[in-house]
Amino acid sequence: MTRLAILTAVMLVGSSAVAHAASTCEVNPTTPVYAPDDSAISIIFDSFFAEAGNPANCNVSISSKADGTNNPDEFRVYRADYVGFVDAGETARFRVKHDGTTEEADIEGPKDVGDEYYSHFIGKDENGNITSRMRLTQDEGFGTTIDTLDYSLQGTMTRDQAEASLAGLGRAQTAMVTHLDATSGLLTGGNMTLTGDNEVRVLGGVGSFMLGGNVRYNISDGFSVLGGASIIDQGAGGAHYTGGMGALALRFVEPGGFFGEVGADGGIYRMRFSRTYTDSTGTQTVTGLGTGGIGALYVRGGVVFELDQSNEVVLSATAKQSFVGFGDYRETTSNSNLFSADLAGQTAGFTTVKLGADWTTSLTADVDLTAHVGLGTTMANQRTSAYILGGGTTTGGYASTVFAEYGLSLGWEVAPGSTVEGFVQGSTGTGIGTHAQIGAAYRMKF
Incomplete structure (x- = not known):
C-alpha cells in the first residue's frame, strides 16, 4: 500500500x-x-x-x-x-x-x-x-528499518451480528458433545445386555465413521468393568471432529432389580465449527480449526425387568458432565473472514440429562435383538464466548438442545462363544442435526 x-x-x-x-x-x-x-x-x-x-x-x-x-x-x-x-x-x-x-x-x-x-x-x-x-x-x-505503518479499514460489523454468529458456534459445540455421548455409549456396552459373560467386541460403523472395540469383565457377583476405545470421524450440526475416544465404567446389577453405573470418557479431536455473520462486505459463512479435548463423568441408574427367559427391559436415567478444551482452535483471518473468532485456551462445560429404555429379546436360540430409545437435553453451562477480531472478547447466549437417541442391534451366535452383529444407532436434536451409523461387530466370550 x-x-x-x-x-x-x-x-x-x-x-x-x-x-x-x-x-x-x-x-x-x-x-x-x-x-x-x-x-x-x-x-x-x-x-x-x-x-x-x-x-x-x-x-x-x-x-x-x-x-x-x-x-x-x-x-x-x-x-x-x-x-x-x-x-x-x-x-x-x-x-x-x-x-x-x-x-x-x-x-x-x-x-x-x-x-x-x-x-x-x-x-x-x-x-x-x-x-x-x-x-x-x-x-x-x-541493517533493516521500518519507515511507516499504514492502517486501512477493510470492514465493519455490528455487535449484534457478532453475538448472533456465536449462537451458531454454540449450537455446533453442543452438537459435538451430544452426538459423542451417543457414540461413547457403544464403548461401555451399548447394544448389549446389562449382564453377560466376559467378552470382547470389535466394532465399526459408517455414516459417522468409527472403528474400535470394547470389553466386559465381571469382577464379582453383580459387578463388572466395561471399557473401550475407538477412532472416529463424525460431523453434524455445524461441527466436524476427528480423533480418538476412550471410555471406562463400573456397573452393578441386581438381577431383576436395580442397577447403577459410574463412568468416564474422553478423547482428543481435531475440531471444526462453522458460523455465519454479515459484515459491511456481505454475508460470510466461515469455519475454524483446532485440536482440543473432551472429558466427561457420568452416573447412570435404573430398573431391570426380566419379563421372561427371552425378554428383558431396562429403564434408565443418566446425568453426565462434559468439559471441552478448545486447545489451539481459531479461524483464519482473510478477506472472506475479516472478523475471525479465536477460542484458543478456552474451556466450556455441558450438562446432559437423559432417560432411556432398552428391550432385548431372543428371537431364536442363536439370535437376539436389542432396541434402544432415549430422550434428553444438553445444556451449556456458560454463554458462548470468543475473541472476535475487531471487537475483542464477545459473548453470545446459552446453547442447548433437546435430542432423541435410537439404536437397533441384531446378533447371531455363529458358534459357541462367538457372535456377529449388525447395528444402527444415531441421535438427532433441535439445532444440532443428525448423527447416524450403520455398523457391524464381532464379539467373543472369554
Missing part, C-alpha cells in the same frame, strides 16, 4: 490518539494522521532500525478514531501495511504481536524506500485502540 501523504488537505492529525513507542524506536510527533472518515491512519517512524546483533522493539497503541471516541457496538478490522528497507541479499526477521496472536516472517531483501515490508490484518480492541508490539532483528548485514 502506498504510504498516506502527511499533512495534506485531506488528512487530519489525531490530537487525542497517542502512539507509545519503546526506547528503541521513535515515532514522529506529527503522527498518527487520520483520514477525515477514519478509514485510513498513517504513522511515521523517525527511528525504527535494527542492525546485526542489535534488535529493535516498538510498541504502538493508537485510537481507531481521530477524536479518540469508541463505539463498542461497532467492530472494525484494518489492514496494516509496513514500508521499510532491507538490503539486497540480506534477510531480516520481523515479529508483531496483536489481538492475542503473534506473527513472524523472514523479510528477504531487496526492500527499498517505498516497498511493502510486511502486511497483516488487525482489529480494534474493546477500548477502541489498535495495538501492536513489534520486534526487528537481523543476524548479519547492513
Whole structure:
C-alpha cells in the first residue's frame, strides 16, 4: 500500500490518539494522521532500525478514531501495511504481536524506500485502540528499518451480528458433545445386555465413521468393568471432529432389580465449527480449526425387568458432565473472514440429562435383538464466548438442545462363544442435526 501523504488537505492529525513507542524506536510527533472518515491512519517512524546483533522493539497503541471516541457496538478490522528497507541479499526477521496472536516472517531483501515490508490484518480492541508490539532483528548485514505503518479499514460489523454468529458456534459445540455421548455409549456396552459373560467386541460403523472395540469383565457377583476405545470421524450440526475416544465404567446389577453405573470418557479431536455473520462486505459463512479435548463423568441408574427367559427391559436415567478444551482452535483471518473468532485456551462445560429404555429379546436360540430409545437435553453451562477480531472478547447466549437417541442391534451366535452383529444407532436434536451409523461387530466370550 502506498504510504498516506502527511499533512495534506485531506488528512487530519489525531490530537487525542497517542502512539507509545519503546526506547528503541521513535515515532514522529506529527503522527498518527487520520483520514477525515477514519478509514485510513498513517504513522511515521523517525527511528525504527535494527542492525546485526542489535534488535529493535516498538510498541504502538493508537485510537481507531481521530477524536479518540469508541463505539463498542461497532467492530472494525484494518489492514496494516509496513514500508521499510532491507538490503539486497540480506534477510531480516520481523515479529508483531496483536489481538492475542503473534506473527513472524523472514523479510528477504531487496526492500527499498517505498516497498511493502510486511502486511497483516488487525482489529480494534474493546477500548477502541489498535495495538501492536513489534520486534526487528537481523543476524548479519547492513541493517533493516521500518519507515511507516499504514492502517486501512477493510470492514465493519455490528455487535449484534457478532453475538448472533456465536449462537451458531454454540449450537455446533453442543452438537459435538451430544452426538459423542451417543457414540461413547457403544464403548461401555451399548447394544448389549446389562449382564453377560466376559467378552470382547470389535466394532465399526459408517455414516459417522468409527472403528474400535470394547470389553466386559465381571469382577464379582453383580459387578463388572466395561471399557473401550475407538477412532472416529463424525460431523453434524455445524461441527466436524476427528480423533480418538476412550471410555471406562463400573456397573452393578441386581438381577431383576436395580442397577447403577459410574463412568468416564474422553478423547482428543481435531475440531471444526462453522458460523455465519454479515459484515459491511456481505454475508460470510466461515469455519475454524483446532485440536482440543473432551472429558466427561457420568452416573447412570435404573430398573431391570426380566419379563421372561427371552425378554428383558431396562429403564434408565443418566446425568453426565462434559468439559471441552478448545486447545489451539481459531479461524483464519482473510478477506472472506475479516472478523475471525479465536477460542484458543478456552474451556466450556455441558450438562446432559437423559432417560432411556432398552428391550432385548431372543428371537431364536442363536439370535437376539436389542432396541434402544432415549430422550434428553444438553445444556451449556456458560454463554458462548470468543475473541472476535475487531471487537475483542464477545459473548453470545446459552446453547442447548433437546435430542432423541435410537439404536437397533441384531446378533447371531455363529458358534459357541462367538457372535456377529449388525447395528444402527444415531441421535438427532433441535439445532444440532443428525448423527447416524450403520455398523457391524464381532464379539467373543472369554
